[in-house]
Amino acid sequence: MIRLLLALVLAASAATATGASAQSLLDWTEEEVRSIGRHGPWPPPPVRDPSNRISGTPAGILLGEHLFNEPRLSGDGKMSCATCHQAGRDWSDGLAKAQGTVELDRRTPSLWNVGYSHWFGWDGAGDSLWAQSIRPLLDAREMNGGAPRVGALLRDDRAFACGYEKAFGAAPGRDDELLLVNAAKALAAFQATFVSPRTPFDDFRDALLAGDRDAAARYPLSAQRGLRLFIGDASCNACHFGPRFTNGEFGDVGIPFFVRPGEVDSGRLGGLTRLAESPFNLLGKFNDDTTGENARRTRHVRRLHTNFGEFRVPGLRQVGRGGPYMHNGSFATLEDVVKHYSEVNPDRLHSDGVPLVRPLALSTDQSADLVAFLRSLDADVPPRPAVPPLCP
Amino acid sequence: MRRLLIALMTLVMATPALADCPLDLGRGTGWVVFSDHYMIAFRPDPVRVEVGEPFALILNVCTKGGDPAELVAVEAQMPEHKHTMNYKPTIVASPDGRYRAEGLVFHMPGRWEISFDVRAGEESERLSHDIILK
Numbered sequence: 001m002i003r004l005l006l007a008l009v010l011a012a013s014a015a016t017a018t019g020a021s022a023q024s025l026l027d028w029t030e031e032e033v034r035s036i037g038r039h040g041p042w043p044p045p046p047v048r049d050p051s052n053r054i055s056g057t058p059a060g061i062l063l064g065e066h067l068f069n070e071p072r073l074s075g076d077g078k079m080s081c082a083t084c085h086q087a088g089r090d091w092s093d094g095l096a097k098a099q100g101t102v103e104l105d106r107r108t109p110s111l112w113n114v115g116y117s118h119w120f121g122w123d124g125a126g127d128s129l130w131a132q133s134i135r136p137l138l139d140a141r142e143m144n145g146g147a148p149r150v151g152a153l154l155r156d157d158r159a160f161a162c163g164y165e166k167a168f169g170a171a172p173g174r175d176d177e178l179l180l181v182n183a184a185k186a187l188a189a190f191q192a193t194f195v196s197p198r199t200p201f202d203d204f205r206d207a208l209l210a211g212d213r214d215a216a217a218r219y220p221l222s223a224q225r226g227l228r229l230f231i232g233d234a235s236c237n238a239c240h241f242g243p244r245f246t247n248g249e250f251g252d253v254g255i256p257f258f259v260r261p262g263e264v265d266s267g268r269l270g271g272l273t274r275l276a277e278s279p280f281n282l283l284g285k286f287n288d289d290t291t292g293e294n295a296r297r298t299r300h301v302r303r304l305h306t307n308f309g310e311f312r313v314p315g316l317r318q319v320g321r322g323g324p325y326m327h328n329g330s331f332a333t334l335e336d337v338v339k340h341y342s343e344v345n346p347d348r349l350h351s352d353g354v355p356l357v358r359p360l361a362l363s364t365d366q367s368a369d370l371v372a373f374l375r376s377l378d379a380d381v382p383p384r385p386a387v388p389p390l391c392p
Numbered sequence: 393m394r395r396l397l398i399a400l401m402t403l404v405m406a407t408p409a410l411a412d413c414p415l416d417l418g419r420g421t422g423w424v425v426f427s428d429h430y431m432i433a434f435r436p437d438p439v440r441v442e443v444g445e446p447f448a449l450i451l452n453v454c455t456k457g458g459d460p461a462e463l464v465a466v467e468a469q470m471p472e473h474k475h476t477m478n479y480k481p482t483i484v485a486s487p488d489g490r491y492r493a494e495g496l497v498f499h500m501p502g503r504w505e506i507s508f509d510v511r512a513g514e515e516s517e518r519l520s521h522d523i524i525l526k
């Protein structure tokens with residue numbers, strides 16, 4: 001009798017335990033666990049870009065950090081990369097549209113995890129991080145610097161000349177174009193170190209894959225429901241795929257493409273033209289990878305009429321800390337973005353194909369769940385240490 | 393399974409040209425597609441296709457009658473999403489008779505339909521094969 005009682009008590013407490021855990025962990029299918037697994041592990045291994053021979057080198061990264069904060073690279077001596085890509089603002093500026101010498105048509109993209117991309121800029125006109133870093137240096141609407149200015153700084157400033165020699169193994173020469181490219185390679189080496197920290201989602205994902213139900217159950221239920229939508233009915237993961245939550249390609253999600261009456265931003269279509277015309281693309285002489293392996297995308301990318309009005313799919317890590325949203329900063333909050341996908345007018349879409357973007361018609365609760373999930377991709381960032389001198 | 397085996401054996405017995413058209417492309421992985429006239433054996437390189445990562449296909453293309461067959465084009469699309477790849481593959485014939493289609497990228501998870509345009513003399517045909525990427 002006592003035995004029976006004991007057994008009953010044990011059974012009861014076991015039931016309570018599973019009951020509690022069932023309450024805070026959704027019943028994930030094998031298929032869903034597999035999908036969730038594809039969004040990790042995090043962090044990935046450090047970036048090593050074969051097109052950039054100083055990628056991942058301490059001397060290259062340090063030179064890049066000094067150049068990143070250097071206003072003398074700009075035409076009026078007032079603007080640096082860090083003017084728009086601010087460390088304290090998740091490597092963006094909090095503005096709807098970027099502010100150069102004039103207001104631009106697109107938002108300053110965050111640089112979190114940028115080193116893992118393969119297309120750069122909202123239109124993908126850059127096929128390497130260093131080629132992309134040249135663009136704002138030269139653009140008259142942005143830093144308006146020019147190769148001679150970059151060359152002179154690296155040659156004539158003692159600290160930069162010394163830092164350059166440490167990074168590249170030779171003193172800066174007379175070829176300004178080469179010095180411009182090498183400055184951009186140092187800038188790229190630095191930016192590639194911007195890897196966002198682990199998030200509550202990563203802890204959940206790892207626990208779920210390891211079968212640790214108790215640890216997985218610490219992830220809020222609303223975020224779990226949002227995640228289920230994200231990888232399920234809403235199919236967000238068709239484009240926001242992988243550990244960075246982007247497939248690195250381009251999409252048209254129904255954002256108006258007129259920038260002014262009579263003027264459009266053609267997005268990816270124009271980006272492909274600029275890519276082909278750039279002397280700095282990976283098919284050119286400045287690519288340090290002699291195997292040609294890393295130029296495969298550039299060699300095979302094709303122009304499609306559907307590229308008109310497409311913009312790069314942004315990664316979603318740290319997304320809740322950023323904003324405004326979309327390539328043109330047209331939404332102020334994450335809630336606005338979710339509302340857009342819930343109510344998007346299919347007639348707004350410019351391409352005739354891809355029925356991927358369609359009004360999701362989310363309920364208030366579902367929208368809140370999706371936002372809760374997106375916010376679980378955010379992590380606090382430790383303060384950055386002081387920048388050590390180039391040549392102490 | 394047994395059905396497949398029988399089908400394969402019938403196929404092997406009915407096609408004298410198979411000796412010149414090995415279906416095994418090494419590494420023990422790959423697919424075979426065939427029509428009344430053509431057979432294609434192919435495998436990806438690298439063997440595991442990842443979403444968003446460039447890969448190549450290594451192919452053997454044969455007619456069942458033993459005539460040489462040519463691979464004219466390789467294309468892929470997602471039928472549910474109505475889009476192609478964002479990349480255009482190039483085809484290179486290697487001296488051993490195999491083809492290598494370079495520069496494919498499947499940029500989304502889901503069903504991809506690969507199509508192969510093959511030709512022997514005046515006859516041409518399109519064969520296709522589905523791959524589900526997860």
Ligand SMILES: [Cu+2]
Nearest residue numbers: 470473475500
């Ligand atoms: Cu698709």
